Amino acid sequence: MTKSQVTSNTELWRLIGSRRSPYVRKVLILAEELGLAGRIELEPIVVSFRKTEPQPLNPHPLNQIPTLIAEGRPIYDSLVICDWLCSVAGESGASYMDSDRGRHDMLIRHALAQAMMDTEMKLYSERSRSGDGLNEYAQAYTIRLGRGCDALEEQAGDWQDRPFDIAQIATAAMLSYADLRLGHLGWRDGRPGLAAWFETVSARPSMRATEYQT
Structure with missing residues (x-):
């Protein structure tokens, strides 16, 4: 099929x-x-x-x-x-729910991407509620997302040659949501490895077939 x-x-x-x-x-x-x-x-x-x-x-x-x-x-x-x-x-x-370094490695990487999704939701909701100005909650969420992206930058160079698993899928969905809703984050700035990895995976047919609807 x-x-x-x-x-x-x-x-x-x-x-x-x-x-x-x-x-x-x-x-x-x-x-x-x-x-x-x-x-x-x-x-x-x-x-x-x-x-x-x-x-x-x-x-x-x-x-x-x-x-x-x-x-x-x-x-x-x-x-x-x-x-x-x-x-x-x-x-x-x-292979999507495991990795060559073990299932817990995959689950830990997925947990970071999932937590960042949760933070994106909170940030988008806060900005929608209070306008584009960054109040203390929105500022905190923005800082947390920046730290998450820094951690991903440290890992991303290693992902280019590893199988596409659920942790990478979650990360790709999270970053593309930042592009859709939270462009002010500028997550690519100063993170060339993460940006290069994202550009590569964005060309996958599965990513193209599931683009967000605006």
Whole structure:
């Protein structure tokens, strides 16, 4: 089965989310890499930190995205969905959830990218609430993201020759979200290794197929 082909007897999985979410994009990039994108049907919903009422489409108790509906049950969060997709893919999916230096190495690198996504969400929400001026919260989030990018710069030169795994996928989704929403960060400045790595991975078909919708 190709990435775009789905047979008539193949179950479609519903992915509850937004095309503007880095967490959703992480899942979609991996699905493209695994050849499973054709089995996923994205059901877009509007998300907001201020919305508290239950959303009929999303069974997540906290309304978080993404949520995957597969085999009659909800699966969340994004890392669990990715792990589940890799298990469905079998042997071809194993390398994405591990690394040549061990699974914990991959999980630690993923944890940094995920924490930076969380911080991006807080920064974007704060700037949307208070305007473009950087209040003390926005300043703190900006500083934290800068430190995260510095740490990624130390690692990125080593990534060019290593397999594309879920930690790199999460990092790519996070940095591309910074380009979409937080251009003022200038994350490429003074970080040539990270910028070069990002330029290389951005050319992958999985990245091109999952670009954020503005």
